[in-house]
Amino acid sequence: MGKEILEKAKEAAKGAVSGVTEQIISFKDNYLGEEQNEINEDFKEAGSGKIKEIMESINESISLITSSGYEFKGIGVALGLTPSIALSFHYIKDITEEERESILKQAEDKKTIKIVLKMLFKAGDFYRSIQLGDYALDAVEMKLGLSLGMSLTFKKIS
Numbered sequence: 177m178g179k180e181i182l183e184k185a186k187e188a189a190k191g192a193v194s195g196v197t198e199q200i201i202s203f204k205d206n207y208l209g210e211e212q213n214e215i216n217e218d219f220k221e222a223g224s225g226k227i228k229e230i231m232e233s234i235n236e237s238i239s240l241i242t243s244s245g246y247e248f249k250g251i252g253v254a255l256g257l258t259p260s261i262a263l264s265f266h267y268i269k270d271i272t273e274e275e276r277e278s279i280l281k282q283a284e285d286k287k288t289i290k291i292v293l294k295m296l297f298k299a300g301d302f303y304r305s306i307q308l309g310d311y312a313l314d315a316v317e318m319k320l321g322l323s324l325g326m327s328l329t330f331k332k333i334s
Contacts, residue, residue: 227259230288230320234263237289244279245271246296246316260321265296267303267313292318299328 186235193221231251234241241248251256252262276297283290295318303313311330 181222225259227253227255230261230262233286233288234292237283237286240279240283240289241265241296242268242295243271243275243295245269245300249315258322260319260323263292263318263320265316265318267300267316270300270304288320291320295326299326301332303328 231253234248234251239246246265247268249264249266251264254260254262279293280290283293296316299316300313310329310333310334313328314331315329317327317329
């Protein structure tokens with residue numbers, strides 16, 4: 177009898193781990209999949225010229241980023257075998273779906289900026305979907321490169 181209980185517990189644990197794994201994969205695919213494929217094209221053969229081009233593009237698009245509900249805080253560059261760019265943003269406010277569409281349309285011919293904006297919108301969407309009670313979205317750290325990533329920071333609401 178004890179062995180049966182142990183086996184049932186092991187099966188339940190395996191099911192739970194499998195469920196969590198599926199959710200993580202789903203999150204990665206739903207939140208970063210499309211953008212990862214697009215940015216890979218830019219970074220596959222990226223040298224210092226491409227890094228400079230992306231940095232200039234971001235600098236020229238500060239008003240679009242601000243109108244998306246985020247304040248641009250800074251940029252970092254990691255030079256190595258595969259270069260990457262780290263971007264920091266401070267969350268200011270939500271915007272409407274119509275405003276999002278308008279902003280993305282304005283960024284239509286700016287591939288990297290469009291990816292950055294989509295990721296910022298997805299960060300806000302993710303925050304709203306998880307409802308953290310006394311915590312609000314504070315900052316978004318983004319890494320652009322062959323390995324795309326995003327980190328969200330929350331602060332306690334006073």
